[in-house]
Amino acid sequence: MEGVGLLMLIYVFVLAIFVGFELITKVPPTLHTPLMSGSNAISGITIVGAILSAGLHEFTVSTILGLIAVIFATINVVGGFLVTDRMLKMFKKK
Amino acid sequence: MKLLIEISYLLSSVLFIFGIKKLSSPKTARNGNFLAAVGMLIAIVATLLDQHVLTYEWILLGFIIGATVGTIMALKVPMTGMPQMVGLLNGFGGGASMLVAYSEYYKIINFPQFTHDYQTSITIVLSILIGAVTFTGSLIAFGKLQGLVTGKVVRYPLQHPLNALLLLSVFVGGTYFVLNPELQWLIISIGIISLILGVLLVLPIGGADMPVAISLLNSYSGLAASATGFVLQNNELIIAGALVGASGIILTNIMCKGMNRSLMNVVLGGWESAGSTSSSAVVTNQKGQVKSVDAEELAMLFDAAESIIIVPGYGMAVAQAQHAVRDLVNVLEARGKKVRFAIHPVAGRMPGHMNVLLAEAQIPYDKMLAMEDINDDFPNTDIAFVVGANDVVNPAARHDKNSPIYGMPILNVDYAKTVVINKRSLNVGYAGIDNELFFYPNALMYFGDAKEAITKLVHEIKNY
Numbered sequence: 001m002e003g004v005g006l007l008m009l010i011y012v013f014v015l016a017i018f019v020g021f022e023l024i025t026k027v028p029p030t031l032h033t034p035l036m037s038g039s040n041a042i043s044g045i046t047i048v049g050a051i052l053s054a055g056l057h058e059f060t061v062s063t064i065l066g067l068i069a070v071i072f073a074t075i076n077v078v079g080g081f082l083v084t085d086r087m088l089k090m091f092k093k094k
Numbered sequence: 095m096k097l098l099i100e101i102s103y104l105l106s107s108v109l110f111i112f113g114i115k116k117l118s119s120p121k122t123a124r125n126g127n128f129l130a131a132v133g134m135l136i137a138i139v140a141t142l143l144d145q146h147v148l149t150y151e152w153i154l155l156g157f158i159i160g161a162t163v164g165t166i167m168a169l170k171v172p173m174t175g176m177p178q179m180v181g182l183l184n185g186f187g188g189g190a191s192m193l194v195a196y197s198e199y200y201k202i203i204n205f206p207q208f209t210h211d212y213q214t215s216i217t218i219v220l221s222i223l224i225g226a227v228t229f230t231g232s233l234i235a236f237g238k239l240q241g242l243v244t245g246k247v248v249r250y251p252l253q254h255p256l257n258a259l260l261l262l263s264v265f266v267g268g269t270y271f272v273l274n275p276e277l278q279w280l281i282i283s284i285g286i287i288s289l290i291l292g293v294l295l296v297l298p299i300g301g302a303d304m305p306v307a308i309s310l311l312n313s314y315s316g317l318a319a320s321a322t323g324f325v326l327q328n329n330e331l332i333i334a335g336a337l338v339g340a341s342g343i344i345l346t347n348i349m350c351k352g353m354n355r356s357l358m359n360v361v362l363g364g365w366e367s368a369g370s371t372s373s374s375a376v377v378t379n380q381k382g383q384v385k386s387v388d389a390e391e392l393a394m395l396f397d398a399a400e401s402i403i404i405v406p407g408y409g410m411a412v413a414q415a416q417h418a419v420r421d422l423v424n425v426l427e428a429r430g431k432k433v434r435f436a437i438h439p440v441a442g443r444m445p446g447h448m449n450v451l452l453a454e455a456q457i458p459y460d461k462m463l464a465m466e467d468i469n470d471d472f473p474n475t476d477i478a479f480v481v482g483a484n485d486v487v488n489p490a491a492r493h494d495k496n497s498p499i500y501g502m503p504i505l506n507v508d509y510a511k512t513v514v515i516n517k518r519s520l521n522v523g524y525a526g527i528d529n530e531l532f533f534y535p536n537a538l539m540y541f542g543d544a545k546e547a548i549t550k551l552v553h554e555i556k557n558y
Contacts, residue, residue: 005213005327006213006324009323009324009327009329009332012329012332012333012336013320013323013324013332013333013336016332016333016336016337016340017336017339017340018340019111019336019337019340020114020336020337020338020339020340020341021340021344023111023114023115023118023337023340024114024337024340024341024344024345025344026115026118027114027117027118028118028119028120028464029348029437029439029445029446029449029464030120030437030446030449030459030462030464031117031120031123031446031449032345032348032444032445032446032449033176033180033444033445033446033447033449033450034117034123034127034446034450035114035117035341035345035445035446036180036308036309036312036341036342036345036444036445036446037176037179037180037183038113038114038117038126038127038130039114039312039316039337039338039341039342040180040183040184040187040312040315040338041130041131041134041183042110042113042114042130042134042316042334042337042338043184043187043312043315043316043318043319043334043335043338044134044186044187044190044319045134045137045319045330045331045334045335046187046190046191046194046318046319046322046331047134047137047138047141047190048137048138048141048326048328048330048331049190049191049194049197049198049322049325049326049328049331050156050190050193050194050197051138051141051142051144051147051153052141052144052146052147052326053193053194053197053198053201054152054153054156055142055144055146055147055148055149055150055152055153056146056148056149056201057148057149058204058205060200060204061197061200061204062197062198062200062201062204063152065193065194065196065197065200066152066156066193066194066197067152067153067155067156068156068193069156069189069190069193069194069197070152070153070156070157070160070190071156071159071160071163072160072186072187072189072190072193073160073186073187073190074156074157074159074160074161074164075160075163075164075167075183075186076164076183076186076187076190077134077160077164078160078161078164078165078168079163079164079165079167079168079179079183079186080164080168080183081127081130081131081134082164082165082168082169083167083168083171083176083179083183084127085124085127085128086168086169087173087176087450087453088120088123088124088127089124090450090453090454090456091120091123091453091459092453092456092458092459093120093121093458093459093460094458094460094461
């Protein structure tokens with residue numbers, strides 16, 4: 001049963017990679033920098049795991065690691081989305 | 095409640111996908127970024143409702159510190175510093191993944207209610223490996239781009255055997271750890287070795303190869319998030335990470351094609367000749383005379399031209415000349431000339447670097463053309479104006495089989511009636527080779543710092 005669970009996760013991973021390929025190939029070269037910073041912000045989704053670690057009831061080494069992880073991931077998310085917005089605001093047509 | 099959380103994760107994943115989809119056009123891109131940010135917010139709120147989250151003060155503290163630092167970074171960074179910024183953000187993402195994996199490990203060790211199995215142990219090792227390599231690798235990339243670490247190709251003794259040995263030891267150690275998960279020292283050692291590996295892998299990569307390194311690290315930061323998703327058995331992390339992973343791989347591939355080099359060649363460290371760059375004195379003595387022009391002569395030339403293509407390179411970014419270039423475009427267009435930009439895929443230090451700088455200077459994006467869309471237009475163009483680019487316009491790539499850049503796709507500026515090259519000196523570019531273009535009969539050198547030289551040119555055109 002455990003093996004099936006892992007397989008389901010791998011399924012999701014593989015399908016998502018395909019979706020990613022389809023989506024990203026359509027992004028024009030002119031937007032490649034915002035694409036990188038924006039997708040970078042999305043990879044900050046690790047924040048979910050960081051929250052689960054930092055929110056434990058008992059204070060342990062896991063909490064400390066979780067706190068640092070929350071800081072890192074929040075920088076990643078907030079910085080990433082904001083700087084992407086800053087760049088995309090500048091792209092204008094004549 | 096659990097169902098609600100799961101549905102929120104699903105919604106959030108869908109928003110990420112829609113967000114990236116909207117990046118396919120500059121018109122909808124900003125909206126897309128906003129949708130992705132909303133998706134992230136939904137995921138964060140849903141996680142805060144999780145039954146395992148019992149105390150909030152540490153999370154809140156983390157949010158405050160992280161959001162403050164992130165906001166300051168995002169608002170302060172100049173557009174020319176964008177490659178460093180993205181490099182640094184990649185690193186934070188990777189670092190977070192590594193820390194979460196360790197935190198999960200200590201949960202399993204300390205609390206009986208968290209059980210472990212082979213699957214968890216394997217994914218913890220992978221998450222630590224990818225996260226750690228992304229973390230230190232990105233910090234080194236940041237240091238190189240910021241000028242804190244040398245931007246040159248760095249070689250050290252036994253480079254490849256050493257890296258192979260380190261990677262092998264992570265895999266052997268990882269396997270042993272999966273069988274004996276109680277060994278704390280082992281999982282800590284695996285982390286330390288992975289951190290060292292990140293440094294050693296990025297250190298050899300030279301400045302102009304940074305677009306590849308940054309794209310690759312971008313991909314790793316996504317894969318690190320996916321690996322964390324496997325540890326936590328969370329589909330949303332897996333999906334979001336996979337999207338980013340795919341994005342980074344595609345960009346890496348585009349960058350490698352733009353240089354006609356294999357990924358292995360870039361990762362293993364630089365062009366053969368890149369270490370031993372010849373000095374400019376040697377460059378000038380052979381192929382005859384270069385013709386140089388001053389601002390006044392150039393103003394005359396531009397006045398007579400009808401169509402102009404500007405080719406920006408990293409030199410424009412270094413000189414912060416994008417605003418001067420915009421002024422040039424404005425005076426030329428006011429005189430009824432057709433001005434466009436030709437952008438090579440690897441111009442600058444990251445994918446799309448030139449486009450962002452030009453957009454910052456309020457140059458409309460429909461004037462920026464990709465190499466394949468504009469290369470056939472050079473023969474019908476009066477002036478190709480090269481600003482701070484070198485290797486990407488070197489015609490040797492087309493015909494000289496002995497050149498290290500042979501086969502690399504280049505912008506055919508030499509087919510234009512006149513090529514004007516703005517450069518500070520005749521020094522070689524990143525590939526460490528002479529550019530025969532400078533000696534072509536239709537080539538004119540316009541020496542000087544890009545910003546000053548172009549400002550002077552604009553002044554002369556206005557007075558002409």
